[in-house]
Amino acid sequence: MKKLYLFDFDxxxxxxxxxxxxxxxxxxxxxxxxxVKHIPLFILLKLNLADAEKVKKSFISSILKGESLAKIDKKAQSFFEKFERDIFRKNALEFIQNIDRTQTECYIVSASLDIWVKPFAEKLNIKLLATQTEFADDIFTGNFIGKNCNGPEKVKRIIEAVKGRKFDKIIAFGDTSGDREMLAWADESQFEFFH
Incomplete structure:
Protein backbone atom coordinates (compact mmCIF):
# COMPACT_ATOMS: atom_id res chain seq x y z
CA MET A 1 0.00 0.00 0.00
CA LYS A 2 1.55 3.29 -1.15
CA LYS A 3 1.24 6.02 1.46
CA LEU A 4 2.02 9.72 1.52
CA TYR A 5 2.64 11.29 4.94
CA LEU A 6 2.45 15.08 5.27
CA PHE A 7 3.61 16.75 8.48
CA ASP A 8 3.22 20.37 9.45
CA PHE A 9 6.33 21.40 11.42
CA ASP A 10 5.78 24.16 14.00
CA VAL A 36 10.09 46.21 19.45
CA LYS A 37 9.96 48.04 16.09
CA HIS A 38 7.52 45.43 14.76
CA ILE A 39 5.11 45.49 17.74
CA PRO A 40 2.63 47.80 15.93
CA LEU A 41 2.58 45.38 12.96
CA PHE A 42 2.16 42.36 15.27
CA ILE A 43 -0.82 44.10 16.90
CA LEU A 44 -2.39 44.81 13.49
CA LEU A 45 -1.80 41.16 12.61
CA LYS A 46 -3.63 39.98 15.75
CA LEU A 47 -6.54 42.25 14.78
CA ASN A 48 -6.51 40.81 11.22
CA LEU A 49 -5.65 44.26 9.87
CA ALA A 50 -2.28 43.30 8.36
CA ASP A 51 -1.14 40.70 5.85
CA ALA A 52 0.62 37.84 7.68
CA GLU A 53 3.03 37.14 4.82
CA LYS A 54 4.13 40.80 4.61
CA VAL A 55 4.66 41.09 8.37
CA LYS A 56 6.59 37.81 8.44
CA LYS A 57 8.78 38.87 5.50
CA SER A 58 9.42 42.30 7.05
CA PHE A 59 10.46 40.82 10.40
CA ILE A 60 12.68 38.07 8.98
CA SER A 61 14.24 40.50 6.51
CA SER A 62 15.00 43.04 9.26
CA ILE A 63 17.28 40.44 10.89
CA LEU A 64 18.62 38.28 8.05
CA LYS A 65 18.70 40.50 4.93
CA GLY A 66 22.24 40.90 3.58
CA GLU A 67 23.53 37.85 5.46
CA SER A 68 25.44 35.16 3.57
CA LEU A 69 24.03 31.73 2.77
CA ALA A 70 27.09 30.14 4.43
CA LYS A 71 26.51 32.00 7.72
CA ILE A 72 22.73 31.38 7.71
CA ASP A 73 23.27 27.66 7.03
CA LYS A 74 25.95 27.35 9.69
CA LYS A 75 23.67 29.05 12.24
CA ALA A 76 20.78 26.78 11.19
CA GLN A 77 22.93 23.71 11.85
CA SER A 78 24.00 25.06 15.27
CA PHE A 79 20.36 25.91 16.03
CA PHE A 80 19.34 22.34 15.18
CA GLU A 81 22.10 20.86 17.36
CA LYS A 82 21.20 23.10 20.29
CA PHE A 83 17.39 22.81 20.21
CA GLU A 84 16.64 19.45 18.59
CA ARG A 85 16.14 17.58 21.88
CA ASP A 86 14.18 20.37 23.57
CA ILE A 87 11.71 21.34 20.87
CA PHE A 88 10.94 18.10 19.05
CA ARG A 89 7.98 16.10 20.33
CA LYS A 90 9.31 12.67 21.35
CA ASN A 91 6.19 10.79 20.21
CA ALA A 92 6.36 12.53 16.81
CA LEU A 93 10.00 11.50 16.46
CA GLU A 94 9.19 7.88 17.33
CA PHE A 95 6.23 7.86 14.94
CA ILE A 96 8.35 9.09 12.02
CA GLN A 97 11.21 6.72 12.80
CA ASN A 98 8.78 3.78 12.76
CA ILE A 99 7.25 4.54 9.35
CA ASP A 100 8.00 1.75 6.89
CA ARG A 101 9.66 3.67 4.05
CA THR A 102 9.46 0.94 1.38
CA GLN A 103 6.13 2.12 -0.08
CA THR A 104 5.99 5.53 1.56
CA GLU A 105 6.89 9.14 0.87
CA CYS A 106 7.15 11.64 3.73
CA TYR A 107 7.19 15.42 3.64
CA ILE A 108 7.43 18.22 6.16
CA VAL A 109 5.15 20.96 4.81
CA SER A 110 5.96 24.16 6.67
CA ALA A 111 5.32 27.90 6.57
CA SER A 112 8.66 28.29 8.32
CA LEU A 113 11.69 29.11 6.19
CA ASP A 114 13.55 26.28 4.51
CA ILE A 115 16.85 27.45 6.01
CA TRP A 116 16.20 26.46 9.62
CA VAL A 117 13.82 23.53 9.01
CA LYS A 118 16.22 21.79 6.59
CA PRO A 119 18.53 20.26 9.24
CA PHE A 120 15.48 18.73 11.00
CA ALA A 121 14.17 17.27 7.72
CA GLU A 122 17.60 15.88 6.87
CA LYS A 123 17.93 14.24 10.30
CA LEU A 124 14.51 12.58 9.86
CA ASN A 125 15.23 11.65 6.23
CA ILE A 126 12.07 13.50 5.13
CA LYS A 127 11.58 15.71 2.08
CA LEU A 128 10.90 19.37 2.78
CA LEU A 129 8.34 21.79 1.37
CA ALA A 130 8.72 25.16 3.10
CA THR A 131 8.70 28.90 2.51
CA GLN A 132 11.76 29.41 0.30
CA THR A 133 14.44 31.98 0.97
CA GLU A 134 15.74 34.02 -1.97
CA PHE A 135 19.50 34.45 -2.33
CA ALA A 136 21.38 36.50 -4.93
CA ASP A 137 25.10 35.73 -5.17
CA ASP A 138 24.70 33.75 -1.94
CA ILE A 139 23.36 36.78 -0.04
CA PHE A 140 19.80 36.78 1.38
CA THR A 141 17.73 39.37 -0.47
CA GLY A 142 15.09 39.62 2.25
CA ASN A 143 12.52 38.11 -0.12
CA PHE A 144 10.88 34.72 -0.48
CA ILE A 145 10.78 32.64 -3.66
CA GLY A 146 7.09 32.27 -4.35
CA LYS A 147 4.47 32.45 -1.62
CA ASN A 148 4.53 31.78 2.09
CA CYS A 149 3.94 27.99 2.36
CA ASN A 150 0.72 28.21 4.34
CA GLY A 151 -2.99 27.48 3.84
CA PRO A 152 -3.88 26.72 0.18
CA GLU A 153 -0.21 27.13 -0.79
CA LYS A 154 0.62 23.97 1.17
CA VAL A 155 -1.70 21.89 -1.05
CA LYS A 156 -0.37 23.56 -4.21
CA ARG A 157 3.23 22.74 -3.24
CA ILE A 158 2.36 19.11 -2.36
CA ILE A 159 0.61 18.57 -5.72
CA GLU A 160 3.67 20.02 -7.53
CA ALA A 161 6.04 17.82 -5.51
CA VAL A 162 4.24 14.50 -6.06
CA LYS A 163 3.52 15.31 -9.74
CA GLY A 164 0.61 12.98 -10.40
CA ARG A 165 2.06 10.00 -8.52
CA LYS A 166 -0.72 7.82 -7.12
CA PHE A 167 -1.00 6.97 -3.45
CA ASP A 168 -3.43 4.53 -1.84
CA LYS A 169 -3.59 6.73 1.23
CA ILE A 170 -2.59 10.32 2.02
CA ILE A 171 -2.28 11.13 5.72
CA ALA A 172 -1.78 14.72 6.92
CA PHE A 173 -0.86 16.02 10.37
CA GLY A 174 -1.45 19.62 11.46
CA ASP A 175 -2.34 21.82 14.41
CA THR A 176 -3.52 25.24 13.17
CA SER A 177 -5.84 26.93 10.67
CA GLY A 178 -2.84 27.22 8.33
CA ASP A 179 -3.05 23.43 7.90
CA ARG A 180 -6.80 23.34 7.22
CA GLU A 181 -6.57 22.98 3.43
CA MET A 182 -3.89 20.30 3.65
CA LEU A 183 -5.92 18.34 6.22
CA ALA A 184 -9.05 18.62 4.04
CA TRP A 185 -7.14 17.52 0.93
CA ALA A 186 -5.71 14.36 2.55
CA ASP A 187 -7.60 11.05 2.79
CA GLU A 188 -7.00 10.99 6.53
CA SER A 189 -6.32 14.04 8.69
CA GLN A 190 -4.86 14.08 12.16
CA PHE A 191 -5.29 17.32 14.12
CA GLU A 192 -2.99 17.80 17.14
CA PHE A 193 -2.19 14.08 16.90
CA PHE A 194 1.10 14.32 18.82
CA HIS A 195 -0.13 16.80 21.46
Whole structure:
Protein backbone atom coordinates (compact mmCIF):
# COMPACT_ATOMS: atom_id res chain seq x y z
CA MET A 1 0.00 0.00 0.00
CA LYS A 2 1.55 3.29 -1.15
CA LYS A 3 1.24 6.02 1.46
CA LEU A 4 2.02 9.72 1.52
CA TYR A 5 2.64 11.29 4.94
CA LEU A 6 2.45 15.08 5.27
CA PHE A 7 3.61 16.75 8.48
CA ASP A 8 3.22 20.37 9.45
CA PHE A 9 6.33 21.40 11.42
CA ASP A 10 5.78 24.16 14.00
CA UNK A 11 3.50 23.03 16.81
CA UNK A 12 2.80 19.67 15.15
CA UNK A 13 6.25 18.07 15.32
CA UNK A 14 7.67 20.69 17.69
CA UNK A 15 6.50 22.09 21.03
CA UNK A 16 6.92 25.67 19.87
CA UNK A 17 7.15 27.94 16.86
CA UNK A 18 10.70 27.99 15.51
CA UNK A 19 10.75 31.34 13.68
CA UNK A 20 11.24 33.58 16.73
CA UNK A 21 13.51 30.97 18.32
CA UNK A 22 15.84 30.80 15.30
CA UNK A 23 15.92 34.57 14.72
CA UNK A 24 16.70 35.20 18.39
CA UNK A 25 19.42 32.52 18.24
CA UNK A 26 20.82 34.07 15.06
CA UNK A 27 21.28 37.56 16.54
CA UNK A 28 19.60 38.25 19.85
CA UNK A 29 20.45 41.97 19.94
CA UNK A 30 19.04 42.62 16.48
CA UNK A 31 16.08 40.35 17.30
CA UNK A 32 14.96 42.41 20.32
CA UNK A 33 15.47 45.76 18.56
CA UNK A 34 13.44 44.61 15.53
CA UNK A 35 10.82 42.91 17.69
CA VAL A 36 10.09 46.21 19.45
CA LYS A 37 9.96 48.04 16.09
CA HIS A 38 7.52 45.43 14.76
CA ILE A 39 5.11 45.49 17.74
CA PRO A 40 2.63 47.80 15.93
CA LEU A 41 2.58 45.38 12.96
CA PHE A 42 2.16 42.36 15.27
CA ILE A 43 -0.82 44.10 16.90
CA LEU A 44 -2.39 44.81 13.49
CA LEU A 45 -1.80 41.16 12.61
CA LYS A 46 -3.63 39.98 15.75
CA LEU A 47 -6.54 42.25 14.78
CA ASN A 48 -6.51 40.81 11.22
CA LEU A 49 -5.65 44.26 9.87
CA ALA A 50 -2.28 43.30 8.36
CA ASP A 51 -1.14 40.70 5.85
CA ALA A 52 0.62 37.84 7.68
CA GLU A 53 3.03 37.14 4.82
CA LYS A 54 4.13 40.80 4.61
CA VAL A 55 4.66 41.09 8.37
CA LYS A 56 6.59 37.81 8.44
CA LYS A 57 8.78 38.87 5.50
CA SER A 58 9.42 42.30 7.05
CA PHE A 59 10.46 40.82 10.40
CA ILE A 60 12.68 38.07 8.98
CA SER A 61 14.24 40.50 6.51
CA SER A 62 15.00 43.04 9.26
CA ILE A 63 17.28 40.44 10.89
CA LEU A 64 18.62 38.28 8.05
CA LYS A 65 18.70 40.50 4.93
CA GLY A 66 22.24 40.90 3.58
CA GLU A 67 23.53 37.85 5.46
CA SER A 68 25.44 35.16 3.57
CA LEU A 69 24.03 31.73 2.77
CA ALA A 70 27.09 30.14 4.43
CA LYS A 71 26.51 32.00 7.72
CA ILE A 72 22.73 31.38 7.71
CA ASP A 73 23.27 27.66 7.03
CA LYS A 74 25.95 27.35 9.69
CA LYS A 75 23.67 29.05 12.24
CA ALA A 76 20.78 26.78 11.19
CA GLN A 77 22.93 23.71 11.85
CA SER A 78 24.00 25.06 15.27
CA PHE A 79 20.36 25.91 16.03
CA PHE A 80 19.34 22.34 15.18
CA GLU A 81 22.10 20.86 17.36
CA LYS A 82 21.20 23.10 20.29
CA PHE A 83 17.39 22.81 20.21
CA GLU A 84 16.64 19.45 18.59
CA ARG A 85 16.14 17.58 21.88
CA ASP A 86 14.18 20.37 23.57
CA ILE A 87 11.71 21.34 20.87
CA PHE A 88 10.94 18.10 19.05
CA ARG A 89 7.98 16.10 20.33
CA LYS A 90 9.31 12.67 21.35
CA ASN A 91 6.19 10.79 20.21
CA ALA A 92 6.36 12.53 16.81
CA LEU A 93 10.00 11.50 16.46
CA GLU A 94 9.19 7.88 17.33
CA PHE A 95 6.23 7.86 14.94
CA ILE A 96 8.35 9.09 12.02
CA GLN A 97 11.21 6.72 12.80
CA ASN A 98 8.78 3.78 12.76
CA ILE A 99 7.25 4.54 9.35
CA ASP A 100 8.00 1.75 6.89
CA ARG A 101 9.66 3.67 4.05
CA THR A 102 9.46 0.94 1.38
CA GLN A 103 6.13 2.12 -0.08
CA THR A 104 5.99 5.53 1.56
CA GLU A 105 6.89 9.14 0.87
CA CYS A 106 7.15 11.64 3.73
CA TYR A 107 7.19 15.42 3.64
CA ILE A 108 7.43 18.22 6.16
CA VAL A 109 5.15 20.96 4.81
CA SER A 110 5.96 24.16 6.67
CA ALA A 111 5.32 27.90 6.57
CA SER A 112 8.66 28.29 8.32
CA LEU A 113 11.69 29.11 6.19
CA ASP A 114 13.55 26.28 4.51
CA ILE A 115 16.85 27.45 6.01
CA TRP A 116 16.20 26.46 9.62
CA VAL A 117 13.82 23.53 9.01
CA LYS A 118 16.22 21.79 6.59
CA PRO A 119 18.53 20.26 9.24
CA PHE A 120 15.48 18.73 11.00
CA ALA A 121 14.17 17.27 7.72
CA GLU A 122 17.60 15.88 6.87
CA LYS A 123 17.93 14.24 10.30
CA LEU A 124 14.51 12.58 9.86
CA ASN A 125 15.23 11.65 6.23
CA ILE A 126 12.07 13.50 5.13
CA LYS A 127 11.58 15.71 2.08
CA LEU A 128 10.90 19.37 2.78
CA LEU A 129 8.34 21.79 1.37
CA ALA A 130 8.72 25.16 3.10
CA THR A 131 8.70 28.90 2.51
CA GLN A 132 11.76 29.41 0.30
CA THR A 133 14.44 31.98 0.97
CA GLU A 134 15.74 34.02 -1.97
CA PHE A 135 19.50 34.45 -2.33
CA ALA A 136 21.38 36.50 -4.93
CA ASP A 137 25.10 35.73 -5.17
CA ASP A 138 24.70 33.75 -1.94
CA ILE A 139 23.36 36.78 -0.04
CA PHE A 140 19.80 36.78 1.38
CA THR A 141 17.73 39.37 -0.47
CA GLY A 142 15.09 39.62 2.25
CA ASN A 143 12.52 38.11 -0.12
CA PHE A 144 10.88 34.72 -0.48
CA ILE A 145 10.78 32.64 -3.66
CA GLY A 146 7.09 32.27 -4.35
CA LYS A 147 4.47 32.45 -1.62
CA ASN A 148 4.53 31.78 2.09
CA CYS A 149 3.94 27.99 2.36
CA ASN A 150 0.72 28.21 4.34
CA GLY A 151 -2.99 27.48 3.84
CA PRO A 152 -3.88 26.72 0.18
CA GLU A 153 -0.21 27.13 -0.79
CA LYS A 154 0.62 23.97 1.17
CA VAL A 155 -1.70 21.89 -1.05
CA LYS A 156 -0.37 23.56 -4.21
CA ARG A 157 3.23 22.74 -3.24
CA ILE A 158 2.36 19.11 -2.36
CA ILE A 159 0.61 18.57 -5.72
CA GLU A 160 3.67 20.02 -7.53
CA ALA A 161 6.04 17.82 -5.51
CA VAL A 162 4.24 14.50 -6.06
CA LYS A 163 3.52 15.31 -9.74
CA GLY A 164 0.61 12.98 -10.40
CA ARG A 165 2.06 10.00 -8.52
CA LYS A 166 -0.72 7.82 -7.12
CA PHE A 167 -1.00 6.97 -3.45
CA ASP A 168 -3.43 4.53 -1.84
CA LYS A 169 -3.59 6.73 1.23
CA ILE A 170 -2.59 10.32 2.02
CA ILE A 171 -2.28 11.13 5.72
CA ALA A 172 -1.78 14.72 6.92
CA PHE A 173 -0.86 16.02 10.37
CA GLY A 174 -1.45 19.62 11.46
CA ASP A 175 -2.34 21.82 14.41
CA THR A 176 -3.52 25.24 13.17
CA SER A 177 -5.84 26.93 10.67
CA GLY A 178 -2.84 27.22 8.33
CA ASP A 179 -3.05 23.43 7.90
CA ARG A 180 -6.80 23.34 7.22
CA GLU A 181 -6.57 22.98 3.43
CA MET A 182 -3.89 20.30 3.65
CA LEU A 183 -5.92 18.34 6.22
CA ALA A 184 -9.05 18.62 4.04
CA TRP A 185 -7.14 17.52 0.93
CA ALA A 186 -5.71 14.36 2.55
CA ASP A 187 -7.60 11.05 2.79
CA GLU A 188 -7.00 10.99 6.53
CA SER A 189 -6.32 14.04 8.69
CA GLN A 190 -4.86 14.08 12.16
CA PHE A 191 -5.29 17.32 14.12
CA GLU A 192 -2.99 17.80 17.14
CA PHE A 193 -2.19 14.08 16.90
CA PHE A 194 1.10 14.32 18.82
CA HIS A 195 -0.13 16.80 21.46
Missing amino acids: GTLTYKDTMFLYLKFYNSTKFYVQF
